[in-house]
Amino acid sequence: xxxxxxxxxxxxxxxxxxxxxxxxxxxxxxxxxxxxxxxxxxxxxxxxxxxxxxxxxxxxxxxxxxxxxxxxxxxxxxxxxxxxxxxxxxxxxxxxxxxxxxxxxxxxxxxxxxxxxxxxxxxxxxxxxxxxxxxxxxxxxxxxxxxxxxxxxxxxxxxxxxxxxxxxxxxxxxxxxxxxxxxxxxxxxxxxxxxxxxxxxxxxxxxxxxxxxxxxxxxxxxxxxxxxxxxxxxxxxxxxxxxxxxxxxxxxxxxxxxxxxxxxxxxxxxxxxxxxxxxxxxxxxxxxxxxxxxxxxxxxxxxxxxxxxxxxxxxxxxxxxxx
Amino acid sequence: xxxxxxxxxxxxxxxxxxxxxxxxxxxxxxxxxxxxxxxxxxxxxxxxxxxxxxxxxxxxxxxxxxxxxxxxxxxxxxxxxxxxxxxxxxxxxxxxxxxxxxxxxxxxxxxxxxxxxxxxxxxxxxxxxxxxxxxxxxxxxxxxxxxxxxxxxxxxxxxxxxxxxxxxxxxxxxxxxxxxxxxxxxxxxxxxxxxxxxxxxxxxxxxxxxxxxxxxxxxxxxxxxxxxxxxxxxxxxxxxxxxxxxxxxxxxxxxxxxxxxxxxxxxxxxxxxxxxxxxxxxxxxxxxxxxxxxxxxxxxxxxxxxxxxxxxxxxxxxxxxxxxxxxxxxxxxxxxxxxxxxxxxxxxxxxxxxxxxxxxxxxxxxxxxxxxxxxxxxxxxxxxxxx
Numbered sequence: 150x151x152x153x154x155x156x157x158x159x160x161x162x163x164x165x166x167x168x169x170x171x172x173x174x175x176x177x178x179x180x181x182x183x184x185x186x187x188x189x190x191x192x193x194x195x196x197x198x199x200x201x202x203x204x205x206x207x208x209x210x211x212x213x214x215x216x217x218x219x220x221x222x223x224x225x226x227x228x229x230x231x232x233x234x235x236x237x238x239x240x241x242x243x244x245x246x247x248x249x250x251x252x253x254x255x256x257x258x259x260x261x262x263x264x265x266x267x268x269x270x271x272x273x274x275x276x277x278x279x280x281x282x283x284x285x286x287x288x289x290x291x292x293x294x295x296x297x298x299x300x301x302x303x304x305x306x307x308x309x310x311x312x313x314x315x316x317x318x319x320x321x322x323x324x325x326x327x328x329x330x331x332x333x334x335x336x337x338x339x340x341x342x343x344x345x346x347x348x349x350x351x352x353x354x355x356x357x358x359x360x361x362x363x364x365x366x367x368x369x370x371x372x373x374x375x376x377x378x379x380x381x382x383x384x385x386x387x388x389x390x391x392x393x394x395x396x397x398x399x400x401x402x403x404x405x406x407x408x409x410x411x412x413x414x415x416x417x418x419x420x421x422x423x424x425x426x427x428x429x430x431x432x433x434x435x436x437x438x439x440x441x442x443x444x445x446x447x448x449x450x451x452x453x454x455x456x457x458x459x460x461x462x463x464x465x466x467x468x469x470x471x472x
Numbered sequence: 473x474x475x476x477x478x479x480x481x482x483x484x485x486x487x488x489x490x491x492x493x494x495x496x497x498x499x500x501x502x503x504x505x506x507x508x509x510x511x512x513x514x515x516x517x518x519x520x521x522x523x524x525x526x527x528x529x530x531x532x533x534x535x536x537x538x539x540x541x542x543x544x545x546x547x548x549x550x551x552x553x554x555x556x557x558x559x560x561x562x563x564x565x566x567x568x569x570x571x572x573x574x575x576x577x578x579x580x581x582x583x584x585x586x587x588x589x590x591x592x593x594x595x596x597x598x599x600x601x602x603x604x605x606x607x608x609x610x611x612x613x614x615x616x617x618x619x620x621x622x623x624x625x626x627x628x629x630x631x632x633x634x635x636x637x638x639x640x641x642x643x644x645x646x647x648x649x650x651x652x653x654x655x656x657x658x659x660x661x662x663x664x665x666x667x668x669x670x671x672x673x674x675x676x677x678x679x680x681x682x683x684x685x686x687x688x689x690x691x692x693x694x695x696x697x698x699x700x701x702x703x704x705x706x707x708x709x710x711x712x713x714x715x716x717x718x719x720x721x722x723x724x725x726x727x728x729x730x731x732x733x734x735x736x737x738x739x740x741x742x743x744x745x746x747x748x749x750x751x752x753x754x755x756x757x758x759x760x761x762x763x764x765x766x767x768x769x770x771x772x773x774x775x776x777x778x779x780x781x782x783x784x785x786x787x788x789x790x791x792x793x794x795x796x797x798x799x800x801x802x803x804x805x806x807x808x809x810x811x812x813x814x815x816x817x818x819x820x821x822x823x824x825x826x827x828x829x830x831x832x833x834x835x836x837x838x839x840x841x842x843x844x845x846x847x848x849x850x851x852x853x854x855x856x857x858x859x
Contacts, residue, residue, distance in 0.1 A: 266591060471596050
């Protein structure tokens, strides 16, 4: 059993992500969040565990589906919501929206919307550690299964291997690239993490079924990468519970395998995590208090965002170039 | 030559160089090398990387001795992954490591367009100005020796079309040194386009390179005047060198020109172009890319939109044709406009008596004292290939 403090930390991060995403889904219909929004619902657990393994001195980059990664890295929740509402106080001053979050204070250097686009950038971030003689930090690169088909993915894995860079590639394989199943996009019976191992880097697959096992495996892998300052690739079977882009379920479109839909419903990370926390000695009342605190924070943030969302703004092109 | 230079000065640092009272003569390639060397001495965080950067040719001599001086961490070769190279450069830049990446031909660089346009150009603005992107991309363009369809292109018009980038082009040793040092200091992505046919050209580097117009480095241009100005010629890069070589011919023919040399093309110095064009009323713009959607026509359209009253003639351009450049010697002969074409354009614009191409050829030969012209596909009479 893991120590109580760690479990509470994972729990806190999990609910922070999940309740935020659910609130965004609820508020989306008001049409004040006017940008493509790719929610992390169903994919909260992995980032929640990683939040206990990443430090503000690490770097991270992500993709269009970045909310969970941003929050797990310690990104400011208020700035994120204000960004979704297009406000000048948003983390990207309203210029990026949901797909382009940033919080450099905690090392979350940016998420980009072209598939695979942030992968070489995250690899470059790791090289700065080497130049500065920093031997205890990592650069986390979040990507999906679709990105592994991009040329720049292979280029970056090859590069990380050849230069021996402290990059941790986290591949959330949710089997679908928008509506297209992985069986039409990649060789059958080829496992992504096995293919990546051929580049000569440490490569593993971590299933998120047993909370205890997941925490231990991820901790071992990341700690080893941090200590040895070597590249690491982790493939994690994942599943998004709502549509690719937007707040609603779209299983009625019947493009996803019903067996897998059923399977993931039964996996139910929230249920497993709560059970695990209770088994570790966390009290029900503590869990409830945690949720209420987050709800209160969300109430305040969303209320403020909605109040300033329609304030007129002047063009800000004088910041096109840095001075 | 640089080896001897460095040995005799015992590894000059920027400080020594600035204190020296004489001007030194360097080729453009040597100037670029010196700019890299000085910049890397000045800023210990600066790195440079690219395919073949440490190979025996050292990118046409421009990266000579860098690896030996600054080590493998700061000067390093790279896998054949142009797109990852550009993205890697962005990652370095936003984490505080300014860098100069280099591509031996700009045609190869097309593989990196996503990282250039969607990462490098946009990162600063898109992410709320939270990060700066101090990087330089050296792209080498050129022609000759059968480079052919995919080794002889320049995409400066494309780059000038992307908000968030800067684009500069040196035209001699002095501008090569100055523009590169400034590009490295600039906290934004700068495309530095070098023409291979300039690399071996010698020139003087002033003791104090023109101080950067901090914080306004750009736009940057130079205007040279010859005689009583009758026509304005706008050029950049290697083309400026070609125009300068013909100054004696223009003088002989009594064609006074205002020669506006663009050192930055994004942004470009429209004010200087307008001043010169308003003065002469006649404009010729040169370019080494296909005519349609060319940068030359961008300039002409801005000039026409800004003032038609002062124009005495419709502006003209000399560009590459809208065709793919072939490889065979026999097919490339007429591809880029000749010196005769250039002179005849100016004669037509200024109303000087019309001469045939052969007559103009004879005049050029006589004035420049050149009996036999070198073949069209080599940069200098001594070039023997293979590259």
